[in-house]
Amino acid sequence: MIDGTFDQAFRRLFTERAASLYRYLFRLSGDVALSVEITQECFVRLYRSGRLPDAPAAWLVSTAHDLLHRRYLADEEPQSVEPVPTTDAAALAADLMASAHRALARLPERDRRLLLLQHEGYEYRDIAEIEQLAPGGVGTMLARVSDEFRRTYDELQRTPD
């Protein structure tokens, strides 16, 4: 049975975390519909459980990773996020976005997740729990991944496909 306290806490958590989880999933998958669906499914599962976990933000992301992996195993590759340009400015923006997307895609999966989690404002303790890292190792990995992402992007800008 769901009590009013849980219902309120759930609603507050949804307000605080749903949009962030959606943005994170979109950057990871490039698929709006899939990101919305998985975001909602994570919260449905949480509500059904009838209690909030100790680290709700980390729980939501871990559940989303699980759902995303199952979907990728069942379906085809994620959609491309590269837009169709309509003006010169839009074409330039599309080119930058495409390079950023390709640079991100070239990172190993865990590095990509680390970068995106930090970008969405997740704290080190949440990132450590999600990725099962020692909290002291998160900074080291983020320093390396940010350098790698930037270097890969610069290379793609110099030598586009």
Added chain:
Amino acid sequence: MSSSAHPTDGELRELLDGEGPQARRAVLRAHVTECEECGNRYAALQESRAVAESLLDLLAPRPVELKVDPVIQRARRFAYLRQAVHAVWRIFTRKP
């Protein structure tokens, strides 16, 4: 970090992200200010993070409206369905 050692990239990144205890960050900040080598590395990490943030900002999705009520209704529908299945199961498995 000992008083004679230079901080690692991980420690500098923690400083950059505002992670770790405040007292520790104060020690690191003081070191970065005094040590040119670490100051340069800190600035490079800062730039890498800024570039990464800008690039990831480019990949922002179009905003969508996420509503909590349909999520709760869906979760409740599942709970009702589960209760109904259990009730039917109990009826059919009841001993005469």
